Amino acid sequence: MPGPVVSSRILNIPTGNVDGALPLVGPLPDTPYDPGAAAEAGLGDISYGQPASLFPYTAQDGYSRVLEPREVRTVTLENRHLRAVFLPEWGGRLWELFDKAGGKHLLHTQNSLQLANFALRNAWFAGGIEWNIGTRGHSPSTCEPLHHGVVTGPDGQEVLRMWDYERLRGLVFQVDAWLPEDSRVLFVSFRVSNAQDHEVPLYWWTNAAVPQDPHSRVLAPATESYSSDYRSIVKVDPTAFEGRDCTWPARNAHAADFFFDLPEHGRRWILNADRDGDGLAMLSTERLRGRKLFVWGDGTGGRHWQRWLSPDGGEYAEIQAGLAQTQFQHLPLPARTAWTWTEAYGNAAVTPSAAHSEDWGAAVAHSAERVETLLSSADLAAAHAEADGFRDAPVRVLGAGNGWGALESLSRAEPIDSAATPFPESWLGPEQAPWVGLLREGTFAGAPSFVAGPEWEARLAALPPTAETLLHRALIAHGAGLGDRARGLYTESLGLRESALARRGLALLAHDGGADEEVVEHYRAACLAAPGDRRLLAEAAEAMLDTQAPADALELLDRVSLDDPAAQFHGRLLLLKARSLAGLGRLDEVAALLKAGIEVPDLREGVNVLRELWEAAVPGEPLPVEYDFTMS
Incomplete structure (x- = not known):
């Protein structure tokens, strides 16, 4: 039945x-x-x-951590x-x-x-x-x-x-x-x-x-x-x-x-x-x-x-x-x-x-x-x-997701689109538009989205080298684990135009290679190229702390106001400031920040840095429950 x-x-x-x-x-x-x-x-x-x-x-x-009613x-x-x-x-x-x-x-x-x-x-x-x-x-x-x-x-x-x-x-x-x-x-x-x-x-x-x-x-x-x-x-x-x-x-x-x-x-x-x-x-x-x-x-x-x-x-x-x-x-x-x-x-x-x-x-x-x-x-x-x-029966569509499957189907010699799992061109959206232009017109002026694979790299390489084509070729190489190739392409791109993403790429490669001074140099330049990007700022400060450069991290963090708890990445940046101060031995200031309250919405699973900071800066006082994320 x-x-x-x-x-x-x-x-x-x-x-x-x-x-x-x-x-x-x-x-x-x-x-x-x-x-x-x-x-x-x-x-x-x-x-x-x-x-x-x-x-x-x-x-x-x-x-x-602020929840708002949304249509689901x-x-x-x-x-x-x-x-x-x-x-x-x-x-x-x-x-x-x-x-x-x-x-x-x-x-x-x-x-x-x-x-x-x-x-x-x-x-x-x-x-x-x-x-x-x-x-x-x-x-x-x-x-x-x-x-x-x-x-x-x-x-x-x-x-x-x-x-x-x-x-x-x-x-x-x-x-x-x-x-x-x-x-x-x-x-x-x-x-x-x-x-x-x-x-x-x-x-x-x-x-x-x-x-x-x-x-x-x-x-x-x-x-x-x-x-x-x-x-x-x-x-x-x-x-x-x-x-x-x-x-x-x-x-x-x-x-x-x-x-x-x-x-x-x-x-x-x-x-x-x-x-x-x-x-x-x-x-x-x-x-x-x-x-x-x-x-x-x-x-x-x-x-x-x-x-x-x-x-x-x-x-x-x-x-x-x-x-x-x-x-x-x-x-x-x-x-x-x-x-x-x-x-x-x-x-x-x-x-x-x-x-x-x-x-x-x-x-x-x-x-x-x-x-x-x-x-x-x-x-x-x-x-x-x-x-x-x-399993192969045709589907009556109720709702569509993103357009990446449609782009992939469009780009392959044998499309992945089928009646059972369709990826029609009508599902292509603004994220895919620059890449559709590359496929159909052979033009590329840059994109806020990304693609991977040797086929896409070859399409970009066939165009005259510009800051954008070189940047995206570098990202494809970097994502594939080809560090030396990515480094060369990032550098070529920067030779044509300053770019936060190219600087970030070089910083990430330097971090993987243990070149601490280059990490600081490139992340500092990346943040100067995108001064309003708090997400990039947080990543840069984290990397500087990883390379034992708390003074450089604090210098970056002091460029933005941390007075507004509703601002994006406020909790993460506040935690990074506390870690930078701890690295400089300024534990009284760390204690003041912790006692005022730090809530990090995207605290990573397994990370217990709030407890570590509390025990260093407020020794002898019981750890607040809200700072205990111990898993093992």
């Missing part, structure tokens, strides 16, 4: 503003431990697939058992999954979208289920609109389809969600397509935030896990690690990842069971092997992070499913190949006494039985086959 009609409506949800301008040409943050530790734990070489940068993406960092499009699938609400304009997030029989939200769902610095591009928000593609971390598309529409299956079943072009790897990903009339699970089927002539390292993790209370336990069919506390990785028994059973999220002392080592063949599932045995069960077909539990821990810092990310209240843990065993690995997706898999989400409704048993094997065996009752292996396989039947 056909399921319910897909419905769409606009809600007013408090959230922040996402923007960004600086291209992410520098290397990703280092893995906090030697890859040898991963090899020793049995994970092999985790260096495969690590990208040189996130280019051509830009940072998304221009938000504050939602798409709902609903039957008599479940209600599923998606946010297609926010990464396609499955925001709500409500179990009507139990009267419970199976996902951690807030009343707002509170942004924080957790994603690869910075901006991220907690809650729901997100789809992560690209490389280790929250996806570049997590705060981007996805194209979305409705597909009608062979039996009349209506399916929500969301899709986009992933610019880091050059892949098209497709998400098809449907809820049959009497189903107790929501089905979501995925396809990732590589239409290129070369292999691509593929990363995919489905990340679900689930409600956490002292009685919540997470179960998966494994006896061991790879555990990471962001300093090391070891193989452990998760039920007896650091003196506690870590499968109870609330019992963990600190933030940690547990990647369950599922058997190579067998059912793929993970579930969360609360006091009553209710909670989200995530099932998948066999391709999705990895399963993970993330916990914040019961320390002051972990609880503070929870409140920081969820100001509406309520704690959460994360249960996840991925292609590889852990998030440190990428898998090779061959040329001209597409991979598909299907996931299902519902309430396994386990018996609490059995699932919460101290006998882990018995608890897992009981949970496996309830998972089979919720959705048998045969029925999941049938759902995957059903998805294969409508």
Whole structure:
């Protein structure tokens, strides 16, 4: 029988503003431990697939802690058992999954979208289920609109389809969600397509935030896990690690990842069971092997992070499913190949006494039985086959995202546009306009947006050299990790015209090469070329502090007023001023700034600099809770 009609409506949800301008040409943050530790734990070489940068993406960092009601499009699938609400304009997030029989939200769902610095591009928000593609971390598309529409299956079943072009790897990903009339699970089927002539390292993790209370336990069919506390990785028994059973999220002392080592063949599932045995069960077909539990821990810092990310209240843990065993690995997706898999989400409704048993094997065996009752292996396989039947069906578009897929389709000899995942030229926008001009007219006067790849570099190189063509060729080389080539092109561009982006590029390369004096010189020149860019100012001061040049950082920061708390990047710049003063030994001034209050909206996950400053400048006084972001 056909399921319910897909419905769409606009809600007013408090959230922040996402923007960004600086291209992410520098290397990703280092893995906090030697890859040898991963090899020793049995994970092999985790260096495969690590990208040189996130280019051509830009940072998304221009938000504050002030939330304002904004129009947010939602798409709902609903039957008599479940209600599923998606946010297609926010990464396609499955925001709500409500179990009507139990009267419970199976996902951690807030009343707002509170942004924080957790994603690869910075901006991220907690809650729901997100789809992560690209490389280790929250996806570049997590705060981007996805194209979305409705597909009608062979039996009349209506399916929500969301899709986009992933610019880091050059892949098209497709998400098809449907809820049959009497189903107790929501089905979501995925396809990732590589239409290129070369292999691509593929990363995919489905990340679900689930409600956490002292009685919540997470179960998966494994006896061991790879555990990471962001300093090391070891193989452990998760039920007896650091003196506690870590499968109870609330019992963990600190933030940690547990990647369950599922058997190579067998059912793929993970579930969360609360006091009553209710909670989200995530099932998948066999391709999705990895399963993970993330916990914040019961320390002051972990609880503070929870409140920081969820100001509406309520704690959460994360249960996840991925292609590889852990998030440190990428898998090779061959040329001209597409991979598909299907996931299902519902309430396994386990018996609490059995699932919460101290006998882990018995608890897992009981949970496996309830998972089979919720959705048998045969029925999941049938759902995957059903998805294969409508995966190429034409979509009726409800809303469009950005125009980068349309540009890519336009630029390739074999377009990536199809009836199932269209990228029509009508979706091209102002960001793509300069690049369309390069393709069609062979002209280029500069662009505030960026492209990557040897084909685009060749098109620019075919034009007479100008400051703009040389700058963008430098950015393409820099993003690809070709430092010497990028340095030469930046220098040529500056020979024709002064440019903040070219100076920034040279500063980043100098920083990577340990040339501290050049870092200061180029960032100072970059800030002079763009005196009103507070984002660039913050990056420059951060780099100067990294190179032990606090006086130079303070000189830059003193050029702007920090009296207006509502000004963009106010908190970040105030923190940088405090760090600069601390580096000069002016701890009384640091103490005054800290006691007056510093709030940094985009404080990076794992950074505990506010605590370090307090302990240095205000010794002997208790650390305010709002300054404790300890994760380990």
